[in-house]
Structures are given as C-alpha cells and as structure tokens.
Amino acid sequence: MPKLKIALTKGRIEQKTIDLLEEIGINCDFLRHKKRKLVFESPYDDYEFILVKAVDVLTYVQQGVADIGIVGSDVLYEDENEHYEMLDLEIGKCQFCVASTPSYETTDYRRKIIATKYPNTAARYFQEKGEDIEIIKIEGSVEIAPLLGLADAIVDIVETGDTLRENGLIIFEEMMPISTRLIVNRVSLKRNKQAVCQLVDQLEAHIQQKKVGV
Numbered sequence: 001m002p003k004l005k006i007a008l009t010k011g012r013i014e015q016k017t018i019d020l021l022e023e024i025g026i027n028c029d030f031l032r033h034k035k036r037k038l039v040f041e042s043p044y045d046d047y048e049f050i051l052v053k054a055v056d057v058l059t060y061v062q063q064g065v066a067d068i069g070i071v072g073s074d075v076l077y078e079d080e081n082e083h084y085e086m087l088d089l090e091i092g093k094c095q096f097c098v099a100s101t102p103s104y105e106t107t108d109y110r111r112k113i114i115a116t117k118y119p120n121t122a123a124r125y126f127q128e129k130g131e132d133i134e135i136i137k138i139e140g141s142v143e144i145a146p147l148l149g150l151a152d153a154i155v156d157i158v159e160t161g162d163t164l165r166e167n168g169l170i171i172f173e174e175m176m177p178i179s180t181r182l183i184v185n186r187v188s189l190k191r192n193k194q195a196v197c198q199l200v201d202q203l204e205a206h207i208q209q210k211k212v213g214v
C-alpha cells in the first residue's frame with residue numbers, strides 16, 4: 001500500500017496542525033525537528049507529509065499528487081476551483097472583515113475602492129450586497145492602503161485585531177469566519193477510502209471531544 005500523502009500549509013497553521021495530528025496519536029517529531037526539509041516520510045505510520053504554501057496545497061491535491069490537504073477556508077473560498085472538503089479542523093480561526101479608518105462611510109454609495117489580498121472573495125461579497133466596487137490587489141500589509149489613500153477600505157483577515165488597532169483602523173463589516181479545513185482528492189478518496197476515512201473519523205471524534213471538554 002502506498003503511504004497517504006498529506007499536504008500541510010507552511011507557516012501560521014503549521015504547528016497547530018502538527019499538534020492536532022499528534023493529539024490523535026500520529027507521531028510527527030520528524031516534522032517538529034525539520035530544518036529546510038519539505039518532504040517527510042513518516043518512519044512510524046503510513047503517512048508522507050509535504051510542507052508547502054497554502055495555495056500550493058490546493059494544487060497538489062487537485063492534481064492528485066497529494067491525497068489530503070490541510071488549508072485555511074480563506075484560501076479555499078478565494079480559489080475558483082471546486083474542492084472536496086471533508087472536515088473543519090477548528091484551528092487557525094480568524095475572520096474576513098471589511099475595515100478602514102473611522103471616517104469611512106459605509107452608507108456613501110459612490111463606487112468604493114477596496115484593497116485586498118483576496119480579490120475574488122471581496123468581489124463576491126460586495127456583489128451579493130449589490131454594491132459596485134473597484135478592487136486593487138495587494139500582496140501584503142494591506143492595512144496601509146486606506147491610510148495612504150490608495151483605497152477606501154480593505155478586505156482582510158482579522159485574528160486578534162492588533163494589526164488593525166496599531167494602524168488606527170476599525171472593523172466595519174464582519175464578512176465570514178475562517179478556519180482550517182481538511183480537503184481530499186476525489187480519486188484518492190475512492191482508491192484509499194479506508195485510510196482516508198480512518199484519519200478523518202479519528203480527527204472528527206477528537207475535535208468533537210475537545211469541544212465538549214472531554
């Protein structure tokens with residue numbers, strides 16, 4: 001049997017994902033003590049892990065190179081392809097918000113300029129509200145945009161709210177919650193149904209237990 005290949009998102013949710021896997025008994029010490037390595041075959045279980053950027057998790061799973069992907073719902077929502085999401089891991093929680101300087105007028109119906117790293121998400125949100133907006137795609141430090149007059153407001157991720165506060169911005173609209181999800185390649189699911197479902201069931205039971213405080 002080939003090992004189940006799992007694509008993990010590098011960075012912010014990496015440690016939380018590893019913690020969760022270890023909590024259900026998957027020894028990930030080789031992931032904790034990695035240096036610059038990015039592919040890891042577990043010496044303990046039938047798993048192989050790759051560590052990549054969030055958007056690349058989608059690509060690896062879509063192409064069937066990885067069987068399973070662990071990625072934020074923000075990235076899934078922004079992507080235009082379909083994904084087969086099996087579980088909400090309930091880590092990496094944050095939310096999408098519309099934020100700006102306190103002088104921003106939500107009720108001013110002129111065409112607003114929105115700066116964001118998430119143009120599809122922002123476009124869909126304002127379209128559903130029936131608001132015509134212009135989007136400027138920014139790659140990071142989005143909070144600067146309304147401060148310097150590049151945009152009227154931003155659509156961005158808010159977790160603690162520190163970045164907004166430190167830049168004198170406030171939340172105007174809470175758009176949707178974000179959390180880390182487990183996605184699966186449909187062909188892999190058919191081919192490795194038992195192994196995929198066993199992992200998903202274990203995670204689901206554990207998340208449920210944590211919720212009720214067992």
Ligand SMILES: Nc1ncnc2c1ncn2[C@@H]1O[C@H](COP(=O)(O)OP(=O)(O)OP(=O)(O)O)[C@@H](O)[C@H]1O
Nearest residue numbers: 010011012013054072073074075092093094157159
């Ligand atoms: N405060 C936060 N800011 C951004 N993402 C967060 C935050 N809290 C949790 N997340 C989740 O963590 C995931 C990974 O975020 P991270 O910043 O590590 O990668 P990234 O967005 O690809 O940034 P970079 O391009 O800087 O690597 C996001 O897709 C999101 O689901």
Ligand SMILES: O=P(O)(O)OC[C@H]1O[C@H](OP(=O)(O)OP(=O)(O)O)[C@H](O)[C@@H]1O
Nearest residue numbers: 140141142156157158159160161162163
């Ligand atoms: O509410 P907070 O806890 O302050 O977190 C939110 C901030 O974190 C993210 O940025 P990130 O650190 O990924 O950097 P970036 O601006 O380069 O994307 C996000 O884009 C916000 O700027």
